[in-house]
Amino acid sequence: QKEVEQDPGPLSVPEGAIVSLNCTYSNSAFQYFMWYRQYSRKGPELLMYTYSSGNKEDGRFTAQVDKSSKYISLFIRDSQPSDSATYLCAMSATSGTYKYIFGTGTRLKVLA
Amino acid sequence: KAGVTQTPRYLIKTRGQQVTLSCSPISGHRSVSWYQQTPGQGLQFLFEYFSETQRNKGNFPGRFSGRQFSNSRSEMNVSTLELGDSALYLCASSLAVASGLNEQFFGPGTRLTVL
Numbered sequence: 001q002k003e004v005e006q007d008p009g010p011l012s013v014p015e016g017a018i019v020s021l022n023c024t025y026s027n028s029a030f031q032y033f034m035w036y037r038q039y040s041r042k043g044p045e046l047l048m049y050t051y052s053s054g055n056k057e058d059g060r061f062t063a064q065v066d067k068s069s070k071y072i073s074l075f076i077r078d079s080q081p082s083d084s085a086t087y088l089c090a091m092s093a094t095s096g097t098y099k100y101i102f103g104t105g106t107r108l109k110v111l112a
Numbered sequence: 113k114a115g116v117t118q119t120p121r122y123l124i125k126t127r128g129q130q131v132t133l134s135c136s137p138i139s140g141h142r143s144v145s146w147y148q149q150t151p152g153q154g155l156q157f158l159f160e161y162f163s164e165t166q167r168n169k170g171n172f173p174g175r176f177s178g179r180q181f182s183n184s185r186s187e188m189n190v191s192t193l194e195l196g197d198s199a200l201y202l203c204a205s206s207l208a209v210a211s212g213l214n215e216q217f218f219g220p221g222t223r224l225t226v227l
């Protein structure tokens with residue numbers, strides 16, 4: 001079993017829809033939970049991150065962490081065609097570490 | 113500020129050959145990490161270098177090696193290439209803070225195809 005599981009999609013939604021992207025994990029030591037966005041032929045870029053449990057909001061994006069269920073989510077409100085990309089969750093267990101564990105990524109397509 | 117650059121962007125090699133990939137981090141970043149990205153496995157951590165020393169290593173065979181130079185630029189080498197080494201190889205640089213999240217900035221990757 002992988003440490004981090006993520007539905008690969010692809011996920012197609014109409015413009016303006018609310019998108020929910022999710023990851024589950026097995027290592028209870030994870031403390032930092034990150035979401036990266038990767039456009040075609042580009043490297044991943046950090047969208048947002050959460051430390052420990054709770055929610056974090058940034059514009060149209062909301063990240064949620066439920067450590068009791070070992071489940072994290074990224075919500076995108078009012079989705080736009082420019083949001084079409086692969087979204088990767090990533091986690092790390094200790095402060096200052098560089099060894100991130102990534103999910104396989106979910107491909108999202110927002111249709112105009 | 114220039115981002116992370118990787119060269120070459122595309123490579124085609126045959127089985128048994130070796131390959132060297134290069135990464136130039138963002139100016140001022142002292143940590144460089146390497147990842148392999150494939151459709152089935154996603155991003156997998158290869159290793160991380162800081163001040164010319166390998167600090168962390170993932171679960172890859174010894175055919176995968178790397179080094180970092182005094183200017184923080186890094187190279188990754190894969191010897192005796194196998195078909196399964198075909199992947200996107202990503203380099204990421206970071207400021208290397210002692211605590212908190214070390215935000216990693218990724219380059220565009222080198223697409224390696226092994227025939």
